[in-house]
Amino acid sequence: EFDGPLAVVCGAWHVPALQAAHTQKSDQALLKGMARRKTMMTFAPxxxxxxxxxxGYGAGVVAPGWCKHLWQTRAQGDSSILWLARIASVLRxxxxMISTASLIExxxxxxALAAIxxxxxxxxxxxRDAxxxxxxxxxxxxxxxxEAELLLGADVGEIPPDTPLAPLIDDLQRNQKTARLKPEALERELSIDLRSESGLFRSTLLHRLNVLGVNWGKLTDTGRSRGTFRERWMLAxxxxxxxxxxxxxxxxxxxxKAANGRLVQMIAAAATLDTxxxxxxxxxxxxxxxxSAAGLVALEEKAAHSSECLELLASVPPLADIIRYGEARKTETERLAGLLERLIVEGSIALPYA
Structure with missing residues (x-):
């Protein structure tokens, strides 16, 4: 407990709530009867x-690499020369071929540009212009x-070793234990039979991680040649x-939940039918x-307003794959089949005008 003034660092969205006057009595009345929940705090590097x-929760620093360079060379008078040398190093x-004469010029x-x-x-x-x-x-x-290598870089922050695990990492470890998949640095092949519960669970986990950009497993095409119920992955x-x-x-x-959330955001931002x-x-x-539900709604709306032949036909293969392999994943394909037929018809009608 603390009786003195408090300083709160937050985003602008939360400021009105902090500025509003609340009494301790009203806060206690609001919290009365609410169930207690265990929480855990962690840090994200x-x-x-x-x-x-x-x-989102980004800092909005346009060029972290440039800011880092300025900080590291703050006591030196040749920060411009060092930055150009770094550009030359990346290019080489x-x-x-980057000559010393080009760097001098x-x-x-x-x-000269700074003076102008x-x-x-x-x-x-x-x-940059020079x-x-x-x-x-x-x-x-x-x-x-x-640009990305210079301005963003690949630096990763550090968190204390005794920091509790982030919920997603904790959830991953539980899933790895259930799937009996051990994370190993050496690349190894994994063949999955989707007809078994364990195989389907493994496949679903790897696909969800790929949605999150965590490419622990990379799906190869060779497994499908042996039937729709098999997948072959390379894990590393x-x-x-x-x-x-x-x-x-x-x-x-x-x-x-994270994979759902990220994919819903990507669906909302998708500009083309095939995407x-x-x-x-x-x-x-x-x-x-x-x-899936959000995607189907968006797909139907987009298809209703699209008359581009190539865009319509480019959306057919992914949907055809879902229907083709839907039995292995116990997917309801009736709605998709109707949409696929509609896309093929609309694409065929638009084909002579493409």
């Missing part, structure tokens, strides 16, 4: 891409190739998968009922 996110690692150009723009010294924009002109031969597309666990899993906490506390069809296929394959 920050990563460069996560710092750059401007939505990708097989591009890029540095001079950056200083009335800035005391070159900033990120000046160094690099495109002096190191990329004016090809802005080449800058896009190295990487340490960074734990970090990627923690980053998905914003979507839900369990693997199923939607692929997402629906992923949702049904991973047994994500919420995402």
């Amino acid at each position: 920050w990563t460069g891409p996560r710092l750059a996110l401007g939505y 690692a990708k097989g591009h 890029a540095e001079r150009l950056a200083r 723009r009335e800035r005391p010294k070159p900033g990120f924009e000046e160094l 690099s495109i002109a002096g190191l990329f031969n004016g090809e802005a597309l080449l800058w896009k190739m190295v 666990w990487q340490p960074e998968y734990a970090v990627q899993l923690v980053e998905n906490l914003v979507y839900g506390p369990t693997i199923e 939607l069809a692929a997402l629906v296929q992923g949702a049904i394959t991973a047994a994500l009922s919420e995402a």
Whole structure:
């Protein structure tokens, strides 16, 4: 307990609730009768891409790599030269020939641009423009190739070793135990028979992890040649998968809920019919009922307003796959079959005008 003033760091969304006046008596009345629940706190290590996110729980730092560079070279007067050297290093690692003369000219150009723009010294924009002109031969597309590596980086933060496990990691370990799948760094092959409960559980777990961007298992096509009831996976666990899993906490506390949440968000953002069809296929394959329902609704709405032949026909293969392999996953395919027939008819009608 503490009687003094409190400082709360929060997002703007929560400020009105904090500014509103509440008495202790009203708070006690509100909480009276509510059941107590055990909670657990954990930390999610920050990563460069996560710092750059401007939505959700991202920090909105546009270029973490540049900010890190400024911090590391704050006591040096040649931060611009070091940044250009870093750009050259990345380009050389990708097989591009970068001469010392080009670096010198890029540095001079950056200083000239800063003077023209009335800035005391070159900033990120000046160094970027000078690099495109002096190191990329004016090809802005080449800058896009190295932009993520330079501006975002691959840094991963650290959390104390005694920190409780994140809910998603805890849930993963429970699922791994149930599926009898041990995470191993060495690549190994796993053949799954979808007709067994254990096989279906393993497949569903691996598909859900793929939805979350945790590619512990990679599905190969060779298994399907032996029938619709088999899948063949290549498994290899990487340490960074734990970090990627923690980053998905914003979507839900369990693997199923997080995969549902992430896929629903992806479905809402899908711009084309074929993308939607692929997402629906992923949702049904991973047994994500919420995402499947949202995807089918979005797919039907999108199909009703689409007249693009290629887009209509491109959405057919994923849906056909669902129906073809639906028996193995006990999938209800009646609604899909009707939608598939409609897409084929509409695509065929639009074909002469494509």
